[in-house]
Amino acid sequence: MLWLLLLHFAAAVVSPLLCRAMGRNVFWGLAAVPGISFAWLIAQGSKVIDGRAVSETYEWVPSIGLSLDFRITSLQWILALLVTGVGTLVLIYCASYFKRDDKSLWRFSAVFTMFAGAMLGLVLSDNLLLMYVFWELTTVFSYLLVGHNPVRSANRRAAMQALLVTTFGGLAMLAGIVAIGQQSSYRISELLADPPPASMLTTAGVILMLVGALTKSAQIPFHFWLPGAMAAPTPVSAYLHAAAMVKAGIYLVALLAPIFADVPGWRWITIGLGGLTMLVGGWRALRQKDIKLLLAYGTVSQLGFLTAIAGIGTYAAGLAAVTLVVSHALFKSALFLSVGVIDRQTGTRDLTKLTGLARRMPVLCVGATLAAASMAGLPPLVGFVAKEASLTGVEESGVLGQGGQIALLAVIVVGSALTVAYSARFVWGAFASKPGVPEVELTRPRAAFVASPLILATASLVAGFAGSWLTTLITPYAATMPGETPPTLGLWHGFTLGLGLSAIAIATGFALFFARSRVARVQGRVPALVDGERTYNLFMRGLDRAAVEATALTQRGSLPIYVATIMIVVVAFPGAVALSEVAGVSVRLWDSPVQAAIGLLVIVAAFVAVRSLNRLQAVILVGATGLGTALLFLIHGAPDLALTQIVVETVSLVIFVLVLRQLPSRFRPQRLAVGRYVRLAVAVAVGVAVVAISLVTTSARVAEPVSTGIPDAAYDFGYGKNVVNVILVDVRAWDTFGEVAVLVVAATGIASLIFVRTRNTDLTRIERGPASDETSRAWLVGVRNLRPERRSVIFEVVTRLVFHAMIALSLYLLFVGHNLPGGGFAGGLVAGIALLVRYLAGGRYELDAAAPVDAGLVLGLGLFIAAATAIAPAFFGGDVFQSYVFEFWMPIWGDVKLVTTLFFDIGVYLIVVGLMLDIGRSLGSGIDRQIEEATEGAR
Numbered sequence: 001m002l003w004l005l006l007l008h009f010a011a012a013v014v015s016p017l018l019c020r021a022m023g024r025n026v027f028w029g030l031a032a033v034p035g036i037s038f039a040w041l042i043a044q045g046s047k048v049i050d051g052r053a054v055s056e057t058y059e060w061v062p063s064i065g066l067s068l069d070f071r072i073t074s075l076q077w078i079l080a081l082l083v084t085g086v087g088t089l090v091l092i093y094c095a096s097y098f099k100r101d102d103k104s105l106w107r108f109s110a111v112f113t114m115f116a117g118a119m120l121g122l123v124l125s126d127n128l129l130l131m132y133v134f135w136e137l138t139t140v141f142s143y144l145l146v147g148h149n150p151v152r153s154a155n156r157r158a159a160m161q162a163l164l165v166t167t168f169g170g171l172a173m174l175a176g177i178v179a180i181g182q183q184s185s186y187r188i189s190e191l192l193a194d195p196p197p198a199s200m201l202t203t204a205g206v207i208l209m210l211v212g213a214l215t216k217s218a219q220i221p222f223h224f225w226l227p228g229a230m231a232a233p234t235p236v237s238a239y240l241h242a243a244a245m246v247k248a249g250i251y252l253v254a255l256l257a258p259i260f261a262d263v264p265g266w267r268w269i270t271i272g273l274g275g276l277t278m279l280v281g282g283w284r285a286l287r288q289k290d291i292k293l294l295l296a297y298g299t300v301s302q303l304g305f306l307t308a309i310a311g312i313g314t315y316a317a318g319l320a321a322v323t324l325v326v327s328h329a330l331f332k333s334a335l336f337l338s339v340g341v342i343d344r345q346t347g348t349r350d351l352t353k354l355t356g357l358a359r360r361m362p363v364l365c366v367g368a369t370l371a372a373a374s375m376a377g378l379p380p381l382v383g384f385v386a387k388e389a390s391l392t393g394v395e396e397s398g399v400l401g402q403g404g405q406i407a408l409l410a411v412i413v414v415g416s417a418l419t420v421a422y423s424a425r426f427v428w429g430a431f432a433s434k435p436g437v438p439e440v441e442l443t444r445p446r447a448a449f450v451a452s453p454l455i456l457a458t459a460s461l462v463a464g465f466a467g468s469w470l471t472t473l474i475t476p477y478a479a480t481m482p483g484e485t486p487p488t489l490g491l492w493h494g495f496t497l498g499l500g501l502s503a504i505a506i507a508t509g510f511a512l513f514f515a516r517s518r519v520a521r522v523q524g525r526v527p528a529l530v531d532g533e534r535t536y537n538l539f540m541r542g543l544d545r546a547a548v549e550a551t552a553l554t555q556r557g558s559l560p561i562y563v564a565t566i567m568i569v570v571v572a573f574p575g576a577v578a579l580s581e582v583a584g585v586s587v588r589l590w591d592s593p594v595q596a597a598i599g600l601l602v603i604v605a606a607f608v609a610v611r612s613l614n615r616l617q618a619v620i621l622v623g624a625t626g627l628g629t630a631l632l633f634l635i636h637g638a639p640d641l642a643l644t645q646i647v648v649e650t651v652s653l654v655i656f657v658l659v660l661r662q663l664p665s666r667f668r669p670q671r672l673a674v675g676r677y678v679r680l681a682v683a684v685a686v687g688v689a690v691v692a693i694s695l696v697t698t699s700a701r702v703a704e705p706v707s708t709g710i711p712d713a714a715y716d717f718g719y720g721k722n723v724v725n726v727i728l729v730d731v732r733a734w735d736t737f738g739e740v741a742v743l744v745v746a747a748t749g750i751a752s753l754i755f756v757r758t759r760n761t762d763l764t765r766i767e768r769g770p771a772s773d774e775t776s777r778a779w780l781v782g783v784r785n786l787r788p789e790r791r792s793v794i795f796e797v798v799t800r801l802v803f804h805a806m807i808a809l810s811l812y813l814l815f816v817g818h819n820l821p822g823g824g825f826a827g828g829l830v831a832g833i834a835l836l837v838r839y840l841a842g843g844r845y846e847l848d849a850a851a852p853v854d855a856g857l858v859l860g861l862g863l864f865i866a867a868a869t870a871i872a873p874a875f876f877g878g879d880v881f882q883s884y885v886f887e888f889w890m891p892i893w894g895d896v897k898l899v900t901t902l903f904f905d906i907g908v909y910l911i912v913v914g915l916m917l918d919i920g921r922s923l924g925s926g927i928d929r930q931i932e933e934a935t936e937g938a939r
Contacts (some may be wrong), residue, residue: 001056001124002068004036004040004120004124005120005121007037007117008034008037008113009113009117011033012113012117015106015110016107016110023105024094024100024102027091027092028092030091030109030112031088031089031091031092033113034083034084034087034088034116037084037120038081041072041081044077048072048473049074049476051476053071054072055071056068056069056070056071068130069127069187073476073477074474074477075251075255075477076124077473078325078326079251079325080120082329083119083123086239086329086330086456087119087239089333089337089455090235090333091112091235093235093238093453094112096448096449097233108145108148114137115137115142115245119138119245119248121137122134122135122137122138126187128177128186129181132170132174132177135212135216136167138245138248139166139167139170142166142245143163145236146158146232152231157231158231159229161224161225162228162229166216166225169213169214169222170215170216172208172212173211175208176207176209178205179208180209191259192258192259192480195259195260203263206263206265209252210253210269212249212252213249214273215249216248217253218277218299220280223277224536226300226303227296230293230296234336234337237292238333238340247329249307250307253310253311254321254325257310257311257312257481258318261312261314261399262399267312267400270307270311273304274306274307275407275408275411275412275415276304277307278304279304279411279414279415280301281297281298281303282415282422283418284297285300285422285425286422286512289351291339291354291430292336292339292343292349294426295336298419298422299332301415302324302328302419305390305412305415306324306325306328308408308411309324312399313481314393314481314482315478315482315484315485316389316396316397317397318393318474319389319393319474320386320392320486321390322477322478323386323389324386327463328383330371330382330459330463331371331381331460334370334452334453334457338364338453339430341453342361344445344449345442346441347440352429354429354430354440355438355439356433356439357430357431357442359433361431361444361445364445365431366454366457367453367456368426369431370461376424377416377506378420380465380491382460382466384464384491385467385470385491387412387416387502388498388499388502389489390412391502392486392493392498393486396486409501412501413504414505416505416506416509417506419505420506420510421509421512424509424513428513464491467488468490471488564678567682567685567686570690571685571686571689574689575686575688575690575693579688579689581696582696585695587695594635598632598635599628601624602628605622605624605628606622613667614665615660615665615666616665618667620653623652623653626645627645627646627649629645630643630645639821640722640724640823640826644829647833648829650829651833651836654836658923659927661927710723710727714726717730718899719818719901720818720899721818722818722820722822724823725905726818729823729824729901729904729905730881730901733870733881740862740866740911741863743912743915744862744914744915747915748859780800780842781845782841782843782847782848783796783841792841795840795841799840799841802834803834803837806831810827810829810831810834810909811827813830814827814905814906817905818901824907825909828916831913832913832915832916836920836924838850839925844924844925844929847924848925858911859911859914859915860914862911862912863907865903865907865910866904868903869903870904873900883899885897885899885900886900
């Protein structure tokens, strides 16, 4: 199953490239991806129908029990077939829906295919945490698809609204997942077999998971985001908001109903909110003139129906709920796709302007009418079968009580009547001939454009006669819930209560349709039953206002206040606790008198730096404290830390010096006012607190440290003798990768943060300088562009002597880092210092001559190499970031032992070099240009 998901994401990655060559025909190729998944799922049908599960497990993070678990049983199989089958038809439909010259197809095709893969992963996941990952992926991809046209404010607003609402529900669901998983198991199959015991925590976890399901499936009070999302292209509406994404919430309710239906509050929430949503959605659908918006509110209504039935938690209700899911996916996707054809061929979706389309597009009219009849629950469509099964499920459920049964049956009858009314309104509005309405200009649709909605509508008709087959498919899921075995799904069960209620609903619905003028007048006088969007807008405005007030109160723009607040909190809480425990700590002042001498020098340097009024002097003294710390590392037997500290201090000193060119040479003298005494007191208190925390934490060890076994483990499992480097690039490679990614972000933002410009301006461009035959053959060509007073012969000579040695040293540190002090980070810093030396000696032209490459390219290449090294083992059956050692013989070198972590270190090396190059071009070359421009302006 994992390969199906990888196939989707791989197709999404290559689709932008294919779009350039194939245009909109790329959708034909992309349709093969869910098509292959559909065919594979069909091949697993015999196992699933027999009650056997198809499962796969891939270990991911075994230490915390996290793995990639996939499992197919009856419920997952049916949902996966809908996701892949409808997805295939929608992608085929896209090949005709979009214009040939649409410039955004590359983005749409990639995101849509990734969404299809994420939805398939959600359905197939057998791990709650993995399911949550796919759950949130569908949210993100839905946001991108709804906001497909970012120029239109309606798209941006609808996308953000959907994102905020569903993300809120997703976060609540995550809390519920943790509450349930910690009590039982995160593996869904194990959870269903052994649910957690009844408790307040279990109830809270279940309710939180329901919040996620209700937001995803647009239940009241979260229903308003779905109609707003109709701003998306019609294929998005047909797939995400009819057949896929909104079904995720229904799927979660159906998945958990067998074990949690009896949890306090479950049925009140699912049945109560579901029933109310069904009525509100149906009532609002009757008011719409836009046929797409009419279907959107109809979807809200149908989702409420689905939630109410799925939440009952009995055998008959489970059978009916899955049948409703199947019928709704078929008829609603067919209707949305039909609306897309009408919109594309006529240019309007306003039912008051559409007339005579039944005569002009008869094939589409037949397909849409079949789908609308299924939505209305008319025989012999599958919608009728599902509605009959639902009425029977409510009638035979003994868990609701007589009053609850009557109330829910009444809600279903009223909701079904509204469904019949807006279904008839849709068919009449889209296809009927209306007296006095001029015919709109129409372009005949291609057969391929009409094929997908026609296939889905035909499937609704065929499924109506396949009740026995559907019963066989759904029974393995329904049988997991209590209750008597319901009748087989079918079109005829005799004269039953359900049949009578259906007849009443159908008759009432047609009566409402024929009296639509009176109904419209009544609706005009009755306010909206539940205006969730207005509540949402009021809440967001209030939140924005509160944020502004809070920001004005707490963010005063004073860096000293921000830092002091943080420091005071440190002193008041962890510092106070540490001070209360420090009396019982025994202290050994030093291991060697040399440490005391170095420590004294560090203290003196820090004190003098605070008292210094010269900025350069203060910077040098601060650097001296860092170099003193490096000496302490070295004495303690940590050469790696000492080496890194030394090069970091060197780089910091150079950066400070570069920045100081734009600052006054001296600090402004200040009187010892009250504010300075306060800052002094805070600084002393922080120092005392940090010392206390360090003493207490280092003396609190009660067990043998894990570090005692690290040297042997580093050599046995990390294939290296340098413990520090093995830890960085092997044991905690995930952390290191995250840190270098942060470096990339920092490098990307340096120029914009300092100069308020983008990377593509002249700030970071490579400058060659004036060229000549003489300079092209010379070394340190940049010095010829410097003014005489800026040149230093001594510095130029030193640069000629040390530059190549520094580059060689950086490469040496890179390659020996796994066994000796060094590594990619230290080597990259040394190479960066070498480049800065070239800049200091020859100016900005010399820097670009030394490294004639864009810093962003170096950064990107380094990140790519690091990421490739991380995931490469997974393609050969290994784990992410797993290390391998290769031993071979080479001429001259002899025996060679190559560890794959070297390539990860190379990526780190390039990232650091790119960062240093970016710093040199921004803080160095950029400030040079500013100084030159200011000088020329003064002249």
